[in-house]
Amino acid sequence: MPHSLSVVLITFNEAANLPRTLESVRWAQEIVILDSGSTDATHEIAGQFGARIFLESWKGFGPQKNSAISHATGDWILSLDADEEVNPALAAEIQALLAGNPTFSAYRIPRLNHFLGRPLRHGGYWPDPKLRLFGRGAARFEDRPVHEAMQSTGPVGTLKNPLFHHCYATLEDYIEHMNRYSTAGAHMLLSAGRAPRSFPAFVLAAIVNPAATFLYNYFFRLGFLDGREGFLQHLNHAAYIHWKYAKAWAAVKNER
Numbered sequence: 001m002p003h004s005l006s007v008v009l010i011t012f013n014e015a016a017n018l019p020r021t022l023e024s025v026r027w028a029q030e031i032v033i034l035d036s037g038s039t040d041a042t043h044e045i046a047g048q049f050g051a052r053i054f055l056e057s058w059k060g061f062g063p064q065k066n067s068a069i070s071h072a073t074g075d076w077i078l079s080l081d082a083d084e085e086v087n088p089a090l091a092a093e094i095q096a097l098l099a100g101n102p103t104f105s106a107y108r109i110p111r112l113n114h115f116l117g118r119p120l121r122h123g124g125y126w127p128d129p130k131l132r133l134f135g136r137g138a139a140r141f142e143d144r145p146v147h148e149a150m151q152s153t154g155p156v157g158t159l160k161n162p163l164f165h166h167c168y169a170t171l172e173d174y175i176e177h178m179n180r181y182s183t184a185g186a187h188m189l190l191s192a193g194r195a196p197r198s199f200p201a202f203v204l205a206a207i208v209n210p211a212a213t214f215l216y217n218y219f220f221r222l223g224f225l226d227g228r229e230g231f232l233q234h235l236n237h238a239a240y241i242h243w244k245y246a247k248a249w250a251a252v253k254n255e256r
Contacts, residue, residue: 003098006030006074006136010064014082015040017166022049024086027095028078034068060145060184072136076102079132079141079150083166084111090161094133097159105154106134112162115233117169123223123234131156132163146184171232178240186247195248206245210238 007025011018011033022031022045031051035042036058046053054071058064069077076098080086086094090109097107110127113120120126131139131150139152168174189195196202217223218234226233 003075003102004029004073005076005078005094005098006032006072007078007080008032008065008068008072009034009080009082010061010068011035011038011042011046011082012058013038013040013042015042015045016169017083018042018045020085020166021080021082022046022051024091025078025080027091028074030072030074032068032071034064034071036064060143060148062141062144062148065141065148066143069140074136076133076135079134080163081165085164085166087161087164090159090163093159093161102135102157103155104157105138106131106150106152106156108156108158109133110159110162111165113165113167115168115174116171116229118226118229120223120226120230120233122225123217123221123230125223125226125233127162128165129158130163133159145188146181147188171236174236178236178243182240182243182247185244186251189244189248190251195252196245197249197252202245202249206242206249209245210241213241214238 005028007028007030009021009032012035025031026049031049032054033046033051034054034056036056043053052071054068056064056067059067065079069079078094108129108131111130113125113128131152134152138154139150141148141150168177186195196205214234214237218231223230223234
């Protein structure tokens, strides 16, 4: 007997992305959406696809995703972000896997990131494997407010076909996103006692580190092969690292 599948997402004002994502998993037995107060058409779109919708206040990415997973009833769970898409080849691979007896408790899926509409195949952005498919109770996300990773309690396999990640359609989206993420990242640095406190430490963390990251990913990991979009992605990622450490340094400075 085939294993049932629950697709689980967290949302906040994702009306622009949600139709593409939910259309790509219409074949799943259950769609669970945990929303944190959307004011756009997110709820209406979710309802059109027959999703079960739950409302909870925002707790950070890791805790929020774990809470969403707790509402799923399927034998297996596929955790997605609202800007991701299960392409037909991946859908067929998952369906074939769950029609039999999966060898592993959880599976990583290669993710193809798209920046300004262009897939990034170099610079460390491919294959970007993410643990997203797992038997219910076999994995959970770390309790981190951002950059949450999933941990499995059993053996992990890898699927062949990629998950499409339509991460940033415009530069404005990217800048707004990185501003929020850098603030959360700065709070994590402060909580871990890793915020730069001296000026030399600030220079190393907020200037040398971003520059070195750009040079490594753009040149040594061949990010330049992804054209103008690749250049902008790596340049702005370096800026994000700078913002994260600069915000943490500023917070320490204001405490004095």
